Amino acid sequence: MLSAQGIERRYGRGHSQVRAVDGVSLDLRPGQRLAVVGRSGSGKSTLARVLALLEAPDAGSVSVDGTVVTAFGMRTPRPLRRAVQLIWQSPRLACDPRLRIREIVLEPLIANGLVGRARDERDQVVRHWAARLGIADELLERFPHEVSDGQLQRACLARSLALEPRYLICDEMSSMLDVSTQAALLEVVAEEQRRRDMGVLLVTHDHILADHWCHDRIELVDGRVKDARESASALSGR
């Protein structure tokens, strides 16, 4: 379980201090699809970054499958970081513009020691995930500025899923994309969720998407949980 207890995250000091996240607790179970909905400025993206261990909370704790990771500060060991992956809203900002798509997918695999040095092996892994995400082979040699937002977001998803995370956090992953691209990306996420019992946290302002795709949802208002509920689809056994 990816569990957050009493998370607080504040920005600024004194009178201008903003409590972006103000005491949020939530549990994401393996295999669960949980939506976090809220307007812009409600703190949902800050919460996503804290859960993905990219920002330390000012108060509260995050634990991954029983290990309290916030205790490590920003020095969380790599295997624990690998367990929680984040997909950002803008794939342009999430990719190094100087790397080819192939290198973008490969880099975290190398950093985590999940592929060897053999060129063949590396090619095979990259091609496998590119195929899963519907990225054409010739795109692998292109740079981010040479592909569309949709194709680049597919590459970001390939990069994260290749690490086989226990939990995936999608922060407005598809809000800039076409509905058909959104459907394609969510299909792959759902396959992984079922195949490996991966937990998915879908951060979105799209209530219709949250209601139809997720089992459960929580709503954030001004950094606090306003409304937590199980949606009807949880009963349909997705």
Place this chain on the structure above:
Amino acid sequence: MPAIEARALSVGFRTERGVVQALSDASFAIERGETLVVIGESGSGKTVLAHALMRLLPRNVTLAGEVDLEGQPLLALPEDEMRRVRGRRMALIPQGAGSALNPVRRVGGLMLEMARVRGLGQGEAREALDGSLRELGLSFQQVAERYPHQLSGGMQQRVVNAMAMVGEPSVVIADEPTHGMDPELVDTTAEQLGMIARRGAALLVITHDLRLAERLGGRTALIYSSYIVELRDTAAFFSQPEHPYGRALLGALPEHGGVAIPGVSPELTQLPRACAFAPRCPARFEPCDEAVPPMFPLPGGGEARCYLHA
């Protein structure tokens, strides 16, 4: 006479990779007070359509077909005359209101400049702008002395919309007017676009947001790989699309099952001389691979570019 009419409009770009066919054989007309929503995936040719109507195109373009603004042919106009037409009788609401406003000038000056281009005198310009802003819940006085970054995103959007309305242009084109907006802001933007049409402009809205399209009403043109494949009453399209691509696209909405369309759209440099959707189409049959289908009239009104309706 329609406010704007396109007949067999095609736009290509000569590039190193060959000719990119961005728009093929587009024909439609919009009356004053009417709304046409153009939907399609990114890269399908929506924005090129908007830019072609205003002749905002780079030098490597090849154009075919005709565009008439209130009966006046536009494509053959000399550039200086086209500039005047573009400024006075057409308005573009660009994607990202914030970035459309010059950051180093006060909002009042920017708005008055637009009014002057549309041919309004000093006194009436202020009054007209104030009138439009008040309809949108602001006033000229409220925003005039501020710089664009001192306004919220919603206020910036209203300023841009008021600038589009001033001087009553015949045609208003909005390019992805809700891109990256909160649902609340999408709601008010949709209302404001409706107001622009009600005030008598021919409104063309380009969007990839299907829910916005459905709200705006009017008629809908669905674009796939540079072709308009379905052109119909918006309500009829959303209740039952007639082109197989339209059906597949609506099926990708989460509330309709969120089923992805198999395959990918063809590269615009290598469009087939056949139906561009055929390789992904569940209803494909012999004629689909023989020639590009023309627009066939539909029994309930509107047209579809599909041999199923021949």
